[in-house]
Amino acid sequence: MNTNDEFLKGIQAKSAVIAGLIGASIPFSWLMFPILVKREVFENWMLTPLTFIPLGGLFGGVFFYLMGFVCFPSGRQKLAAIIFSTLLYFVAIWLSAVFSFSLVGLWD
Numbered sequence: 001m002n003t004n005d006e007f008l009k010g011i012q013a014k015s016a017v018i019a020g021l022i023g024a025s026i027p028f029s030w031l032m033f034p035i036l037v038k039r040e041v042f043e044n045w046m047l048t049p050l051t052f053i054p055l056g057g058l059f060g061g062v063f064f065y066l067m068g069f070v071c072f073p074s075g076r077q078k079l080a081a082i083i084f085s086t087l088l089y090f091v092a093i094w095l096s097a098v099f100s101f102s103l104v105g106l107w108d
Contacts, residue, residue: 011066011070015065015069016062016065016066019061019062019064019065020058020059020061020062020065021058021061022061023057023058023059023060023061023062023064023089024054024055024057024058024061025054025057026057027053027054027056027057027093028050028053028054028057031049031050031053031054032050045104045106048100048103048104049097049100049101049104051100052096052097052099052100052103053093053096053097053100055096056092056093056095056096056097057089057092057093057096059092060085060088060089060090060091060092060093061089063085063088063089063092064082064085064086064088064089067081067082067084067085068081068082068085
């Protein structure tokens with residue numbers, strides 16, 4: 001594992017932002033598809049999940065970038081980091097979905 005100084009030098013802000021945007025755009029596009037196909041299904045409570053679920057994807061995408069390309073840049077550790085961070089990406093989306101649906105009262 002790298003020291004803190006070497007770790008901070010390996011982070012490229014542009015790549016981290018792109019990874020975060022890709023991580024956020026995947027759940028956002030899945031959530032927007034039914035709304036764009038059938039506009040009459042949209043209600044005001046849907047704004048909360050449309051905000052928080054992509055936010056969870058954003059943090060999952062940034063974590064994926066940091067684990068897979070900064071902390072462990074090569075070898076078997078990179079493979080393990082990518083598998084772990086992919087699982088954590090879906091957990092982040094799931095937890096943000098639970099949080100957003102509990103905020104609007106649709107999660108029992």
